[in-house]
Amino acid sequence: MPLRSIQALCLLSFFMADVRDGLGPFLGIFLIHYHWSAEAIGYAMTAGGIAGLLATLPSGIMVDASARKRAIIAVAALLIMAGTLLLWFFPGSLMVYASQVATGISAAFIGPAMAGLTLGLVGQKRFAHQLGRNEAYNHGGNMLSALLAGVASWYWGIGAVFLLMLVMAFGALMAVLAIRENDIDHRVARGLNPEEALGEIPSLFTLLKIPALTITGLTLMLFHLSNAAQLPMLSMQVASGHNATLFNPGAYAAMTVVIAQGVMIPVALMVSRYAQRYGYEKLILIALIILPVRAMTAALWPSPWAAIPVQIFDGMSAGILGVAVPGFVASLLNGTGHVNAGQALVMLMQGFGAAISPSLAGTVATHYSWRTAFITLASIALTALLIWLGFAKKGSTQPLRE
Numbered sequence: 535m536p537l538r539s540i541q542a543l544c545l546l547s548f549f550m551a552d553v554r555d556g557l558g559p560f561l562g563i564f565l566i567h568y569h570w571s572a573e574a575i576g577y578a579m580t581a582g583g584i585a586g587l588l589a590t591l592p593s594g595i596m597v598d599a600s601a602r603k604r605a606i607i608a609v610a611a612l613l614i615m616a617g618t619l620l621l622w623f624f625p626g627s628l629m630v631y632a633s634q635v636a637t638g639i640s641a642a643f644i645g646p647a648m649a650g651l652t653l654g655l656v657g658q659k660r661f662a663h664q665l666g667r668n669e670a671y672n673h674g675g676n677m678l679s680a681l682l683a684g685v686a687s688w689y690w691g692i693g694a695v696f697l698l699m700l701v702m703a704f705g706a707l708m709a710v711l712a713i714r715e716n717d718i719d720h721r722v723a724r725g726l727n728p729e730e731a732l733g734e735i736p737s738l739f740t741l742l743k744i745p746a747l748t749i750t751g752l753t754l755m756l757f758h759l760s761n762a763a764q765l766p767m768l769s770m771q772v773a774s775g776h777n778a779t780l781f782n783p784g785a786y787a788a789m790t791v792v793i794a795q796g797v798m799i800p801v802a803l804m805v806s807r808y809a810q811r812y813g814y815e816k817l818i819l820i821a822l823i824i825l826p827v828r829a830m831t832a833a834l835w836p837s838p839w840a841a842i843p844v845q846i847f848d849g850m851s852a853g854i855l856g857v858a859v860p861g862f863v864a865s866l867l868n869g870t871g872h873v874n875a876g877q878a879l880v881m882l883m884q885g886f887g888a889a890i891s892p893s894l895a896g897t898v899a900t901h902y903s904w905r906t907a908f909i910t911l912a913s914i915a916l917t918a919l920l921i922w923l924g925f926a927k928k929g930s931t932q933p934l935r936e
Contacts, residue, residue: 536717539655540664542709546607547648547668549705551675552698553611554644556582556618556637560683560695562766567692568625572770576896579766582634583889589642590885594878597646601720603654604710606647610640611710615703622696638889645881649860650874651713654723658868662861666806669856673798673849675702680791724873741879746866749925751883753822754859756918759887760825760911763895765790765848768832768841771904790841797849798856805857814862821851821858822919829912833905 557564562575570578597603617636621629648668656664679698686694742748769790805817828847832840860877867876891911899907 536655536714539713539717542712543652543655543664544667544671546706546709546713547671548675549702549709550607550611550644550648551672552679552702553614553706554641556614556633556641557621557695557699560687560692561634562770564621564625564692564695565630566770571900572767572896573893573900574896575766575770576763576892576894578630578634579892580889581631582638583762583885583892584638585635586638586642587882587885587889589639590882591875591878593643594646594875594881597643597650597878598724598872598874601718603647603651603718603720603723604713604715606643607651607710608707610643610647611703611706613637613640615700618699619696622693642878642881642885646874646878649864649877650720650723651718653864653873654718654720655713657719657722658864661864662809662857663806665857665861666803669802669806669853670799672856673795673802673853677792677795677799680789680795684789684792741872741876744866744876747863747876747879749921750818750859750862750866751880753818753918753922754855754880755883755887756914756921757822757825757855757887758884759891759894760829760915760918761848761851762888762891764829764832764844764908764911765794766892767895767899767904767907768844771836771899790845793842793845794849794852797846798853801850801853802857805854809858809861814858814865817854817858818862819919819922821854822915822922824851825915826912826919829908829915833908833912836905 561579562572565575565578597606600606614637617633617640621633652664652668653661679702683695683698686698809817824847828844828851831847832844835843859880863876863880864873867873895907895911898910
């Protein structure tokens with residue numbers, strides 16, 4: 535067991551939490567200060583999502599084929615950091631879009647690379663357990679960085695968030711360099727046995743022929759179409775409403791992140807412990823049930839304090855999916871040699887939903903109301919739940935080996 539490299543992997547998950555998504559929910563607050571509308575912010579976020587979307591499948595295939603997974607993660611982190619810092623110095627429309635595109639493309643490589651790195655270090659049997667640890671450290675990093683960002687933005691303004699990202703990016707680079715290259719089995723990282731040949735690189739059509747993979751991707755696309763805009767919409771609703779004088783927008787966004795991440799840590803650890811007993815499919819179902827409840831809570835309770843239950847629900851669903859989805863895909867494609875490409879296909883479909891979500895919700899909120907936007911997102915979440923229920927009953931989500 536490569537203990538040092540596994541410990542470094544956990545630290546990498548911790549520091550990467552604040553780096554991977556760039557400014558995250560703080561982007562909307564930052565741009566509102568420059569008089570951007572919810573619709574315009576939504577389009578900027580969507581541009582980054584689409585760029586990441588286009589890079590997702592190539593990134594998974596590249597990770598499967600590459601023996602330089604550490605370098606992929608390091609370069610991606612540096613690009614995200616550079617794009618975010620340029621946004622602070624040049625907050626015009628061109629730089630906002632360029633920053634979001636750079637962040638989207640770079641983040642597309644981090645997900646498959648982290649999954650491949652984990653599988654290559656611990657193997658299939660310990661993959662779910664290590665995923666739980668990774669997610670716990672990731673959520674811990676998110677929670678700590680959000681707390682620090684909230685306090686710093688309260689005293690020094692939203693610019694303190696940029697400095698915090700720089701510190702976290704440096705920590706991520708140190709952690710990835712601490713992982714020993716010799717501890718990574720790149721055949722196992724693809725879902726093969728150590729003695730198996732690497733085989734061919736899969737095409738998109740090869741992956742789409744696997745029904746369980748496409749059903750999972752479609753369901754999660756709708757999940758993220760509903761989920762991605764909910765926190766930014768909640769933060770912007772507070773920042774632009776009459777309650778803006780009662781809450782510091784940066785501190786409020788930080789509070790929402792802290793609540794969710796605090797719930798995600800124990801949930802991720804529990805899912806990693808019980809995944810083998812109850813199965814990934816049932817755990818994904820629980821997350822799908824929670825999401826429409828979250829959206830309707832935001833729709834029916836137009837108060838800044840709604841963030842507490844809304845983000846508790848977010849922590850529960852995201853904590854489950856962060857472990858259950860990669861674990862399900864890895865078990866589904868075990869033995870094919872295409873695990874990271876399969877992870878990338880699911881991320882591609884998730885990213886498609888997440889990319890459209892801000893512009894959809896922002897447009898509805900601008901032309902109708904915040905409540906209508908949240909009801910729309912709840913309807914999409916309910917559709918995802920019904921699809922998963924329908925196909926799960928037919929056994930369409932069973933792993934290939936079965």
